[in-house]
Amino acid sequence: MTRVRLQFFFILFLTTSFVKAEGISFKILNNVVKEVQAGTSVNLMAQFSNQEAREQLVEVRIKADEAGWKLLTDYSSLILPAGKNIRKIVGIFVPYSQTAGSVAVVLEVVEKTSGRVISTESYEFAVQPRYVVAMDVVSAPTQLFAGDTSSIVFLLRNESNLDVETKFSLRVGGEVMSEIIPIRKDGSHLYRYPIKVEKKLAANEQRSIMANVSIDGMDGTYKSTHLQMDVFRVGQEKFDAYNRYNINITGIGAVTTAYGNPIYSGMFDVNGSGFLGNPESNRQLDFKIRGPNRNGNPLFGMNDEYFARYASKLLEVSLGDYNYGMSNLTESSRSGRGVGLLVNLNQFSIGGYYSIPRYYPLIRQIYSGYAMYKWNEKNEVKAGILSKLDTLNHLVSMVSVSARNRFFPWLNTNFEISLGETGSKLQKAYRVGVSVSSKRVGSSVDYTYADTDFPGYFKNTQRLFSYLTFNFSPLTLSLNFNTSRTNQALDTLASKPPITQGAGVTTNVRFLKYFSLNLGGMMSSSKEDSPVPLFDYQRYNGRLGLNANFNKFGLTLHGDGGKLRNYLVDNGTTMTNFFTVNLSSYVSIKNYFMASGNVSYQAGQKGITGSETMYYGISLATDFSEKYSFSLSYNSNFEWMYYSSDRNLLSLSLNAAINDNNKVAFTSNYNLMKNTLDNKTFNAQLRFTHTLRVPISKKKDVGALIGKLVNMGVESVAGVRVSLGGRIAITDKDGNFKLGGIPVGEQTLIVDGTSFGLHTIPERAGPYVVEIIPAKTINFELSVTKSARIEGVFQVEEDQRANQKGFIQVNERLERLVVEASSDKETYRVLSDVDGGFQFEDLRAGIWNVKVYPNGLPKGYNLLTPQFSITLAPEQNEKIVVKVEKKARQIQFQRKF
Structure with a gap:
């Protein structure tokens, strides 16, 4: 289900206080709320009035709720001529670390000689959101074998300046999985996808995985990666x-x-x-x-x-360039050059680190120490202290206590509180997260607060993310509300998207197995953070969408329609109609070809989000063979709201494996x-x-075996399946095979007799017990020859007296009898057929004893040749006759009673 984020801004002007000292006054002429982007500057037109009879010397100062704001022009000594009004351009720099949202800035005019505040003017800036998500592959197997279990770990990073919901999807062969993952601002999420290879594979193969991530409801934030892994049949690897x-x-x-x-x-x-x-x-x-x-x-x-990085059960040491961190509120993750240490003592751990940030110029050094108690994987408590030394050699310290718990299967909680001192004043920050998950209801609330001058990773922050979902299959209803005023000490800012806020409701209905219908309503507003914005609008709309997801083909169609205010046309005094349509699809052909595409059409009020009415893109990925792969993506253009980041129009990727190395x-x-x-x-x-x-080092727990099936006159010894210790191999045309990674000790080698041709058999009977030696390769040979055959028939000899006086013939028929053929190691039994015949197929050359069991012989029958001893040669067909005597019954008369 596609979630639609509903975003809107309520921009409140601060009341302008106007204080006059004698005949001196100050005011901002273009006092309208400006949409700005972090890391840029904005110019304000200000008028200074001096009605005094003499000139005045004043100073202009700037104050803001968050650090980093400064004047671009030095107005520390500004002369105001007597009896005149003068106008000045006041340039203001917006810090890179500024969180999306409303920011109040105060300009003060101070009399230079006395230090008195003559006049103040408050101004409101709206910092535009930036929507960027990144995806890295932390770990992924490149080679797997039948029966293996492994996983691929993706790191999803939110590089936006506000909390977002990301849509993460995986295409594995013909299977498609999708999940909505909320990520905090400047936060990350580790997604682990488990892999289990089938135990039975017809052949070695190469498998592809396509991973996609985007910010839910935000077109143009799409990132993808293509992975390949070689999957081998068990036992085919070289030892x-x-x-x-x-x-x-x-x-x-x-x-x-x-x-x-x-x-x-x-x-x-x-x-x-x-x-x-x-x-x-x-x-x-x-x-x-x-x-x-x-x-x-x-x-x-x-x-x-x-x-x-070195890691063992007891110790973990990191040295050099690494993302060091202690907690979310103090330092969650910052790229630095330093050293980290973690000691694990069963459930108790202690650690710390020292680092010099590489990409954040305001911090020179960071020291940290912490302790953690984990009584299981779902419950832990952590406490620590962290100190920072800035470029002015000011040292600040913070303490933090956090907990992560799952007391019930349906309840997860996260909690952290941190205290720090700034300018001899105690500052605090805390974060509370609660999520409830059940079959019918899912809910999450995440709230973060930080004081204005809190010296940690957050400052001057109030942020709330919440959602509520009801699942009444096949219907799902979701509500969400988000608000954020966040200031984080980011390493770098990759892009500067517009600022937004929102709330909304969506519902999804599944039907006909492969289809789902999506309905939603939203409010949103967006304005480019620029002195001359490219877009500035607010809209109220509904959404209707249809999703179709088949085995190897998927299609998504949704349309938005509603009312829009374009503040660049008539200051938003009128509302116009707008309409957009988005179509996306994908197709997969086995594991060799994947394609996806999207088209977006905009109608109604034009020139709002870009210079075009249609945007489209396509991506292709194909594997020519096990060694070669190719991927291509194309986008026609991007809406203006994304212009502050790099936008990929055309990309190409070619990969070739010359050999294993x-x-x-x-x-x-x-x-x-x-x-x-x-x-x-x-x-x-x-x-x-x-x-x-x-x-x-040498392997101590496994060894290997090299074997050969010796051809002793058979048609072929190729393609025979051989197994040992869970490994499987197939013989080549000369009967050679290799099995590696076999556990040491006695193992049973099994040769699959069904792999042989007709009337072909190993010279020796199995099972074949071999001794596997650590880190050694042992040899094994087995001759394969033509099998022999014993064919027999029962021959009944009638009693010559049957027709004489005083005797009668036996009328019972000879029933089916058990016949056994045995050698030193093998024994086979068959039943004779109704005509008295029997056969033993695929017997090895050697001495065989054939025995007929008399059980079942009718009264009057007698075995004349119950046993035979036969020496068989390869391809010999030995015929034997089992003679059975049929005795007549004698009639005797009683003379006396």
């Missing part, structure tokens, strides 16, 4: 007697036209990840070395990075540059990666 540590060495060549003419550069990237010794030891080492520093975009991979990748994109409407840039990267598999 390696060593535990190895994989090191990837990558050379990077890049070109960009972001600064005009093409600029070329190169970098190296060396990273490793793996266990030191056996995986059961849980001693893991990860490291990364990337350089030299090209002063590029970290997301583009042109920044240097040096990092190492060498890979080549090429990526390119053609973008609209952020903060521009028409400037385009081209970026490309060529990466070559070589993998070193460094031996660490």
Whole structure:
């Protein structure tokens, strides 16, 4: 179900206080609320009036609820001529860390000589929201075997300046999964997708996974990634007697036209990840070395990075460039260069870190220490202290206590409170989160508060996110309300979207198995944060949508219609009609081809959100073979509200695996540059990666077997299935096979007889017990030859006396009898047929004893040849005759009574 976020702004002007001292006054002439973007500046026209008989010396100061606001022009000593009015442009810088929402700024005019405040003017700024979501693949397997279980971990990051709801979807083969995930401002969410490979695979194959994330209800925020993994049949891998540590060495060549003419550069990237010794030891080492520093975009991979991490059951040490953090309110995650330590003592843990932030210029150093008690995976309590040293050598400290609990299966709670001191004044911040989940009702409330000068990750913050969902299958009803005034100490701000607030109601009805109908109502407003905005509107509308989700094809159609105020046309005094239609679809063909596309059409009031009425895009992903893959995406254009971030018009990705240790990748994109409407840039990267598999230690718990089926006159020994210790192998044309990773000790080798041709059999009978030696490869041979056959028949001999006087013939027929053929290791039994025949097929060459059991012989029958001893040769068809005597019954008369 697609959730529609309903966003609206209620912008309240602060009452302007006007204080006059004698004949001096000050006022702002263009006193209207301005929509601004964080990190930009805005100019105000101010008039200073001096009706005194002499000139006056004054100073202009600025005050704001959040730090970082400043005047662009130095008005510390402004001369006001006697008896005159003068006008000045007051330039104000909006800090990058400013949270979306309303911000009150106060300008003060102070008499220079006495320090008296002569006049004050309050001004309201509306900081525009920025809607950006990013997705990283934290870990993903590249190779899996039949029966394996693993997982892919995605990191979803909210780079917006407000809380958002993200829509995350996965396409795995023909299966499509979708989930709505709320993420706090500057927060992240780890999404783990479990993988379980079938135990039986017909062949080795390559599987693809397409992951997509976007901000729910916000077109143009779509991000995607394409993953591939090789899946092998069990036992087909080459045995390696060593535990190895994989090191990837990558050379990077890049070109960009972001600064005009093409600029070329190169970098190296060396990273490793793996266990030191056996995986059961849980001693893991990860490291990364990337350089030299090209002063590029970290997301583009042109920044240097040096990092190492060691983890065991007892200890975890991080050194170098890492995202260090302690808690949500103090420092949740900040890229820095430092050292971190965590000691695990069963359920109790203690840790801390020291770091120097790399991308946040206002903090020089951070120190932290904390302790945590976890009585299970769902319940933990954490307490710690964190100190920051800023660029002015001011040291601030904070204490934090937090808890994460799940007391009941349907109830989750999060809580944190933090105290810190700023300017000898105690400041506080707290966060409370409660979520309830049941079969019919789901609800969540998350509230964050921070004092104006709280020295932590948040300051001057009041933020509420809430929703309520009712599920009465096939109908779902959802309500949400969100409000946010947030100020976070962000490392960087990637983009500057418009500012919004909203509330809404949606309902979804499923029908006919594959379809669902979506209805909703909303209010929203949006204005570009610029002195001359491209758009400034408010709208009230409803939404009608239809979703169709088949096995390998999906289609979504929704339309919005309602009333709109365009403040750029007539200051919003009239309302006009508007209408938009959005269509998106996807198609999947097995695991080799995937495609998705979207079209958006806007009608009614034009020129509100962009210069065009239609926007469309498409993405393709295909796998030519197990070694090669290709993906392509195209977007026609983007609405103006996204112009403050890079917008991908055309992107191409090619990946090729030369062999197991060498890979080549090429990526390119053609973008609209952020903060521009028409400037385009081209970026490309060529990466070559070589993998070193460094031996660490010999494997102590597994060994290997090399086997051969020796052809002793049969048609073929190829394609025979052999299994050992849960591993399976298929013989080649010469009968060779390999089985690796077999647990040490006695194991039973099983040769699947159904894989042989007709009348073909191993020379020795199974099972075949082998001894697997640690880190060693043992040899096994088994001859395969033609089988022999024993064919027999029962021959009944009549008693010659049957027709003589005093005898009568036996009338009972000979029934089916049990016949047994046995050798030293094998025994087979069959029943004779109604005609007295029997056969033993596929017998090995050697001595066989054939025995006929007399049970079931009618009275009057007698076995003359109950046993045989036969020496069989390959392909021999031995025929035997079992003679049975049929005795006549003698009639005797009694002479006396």
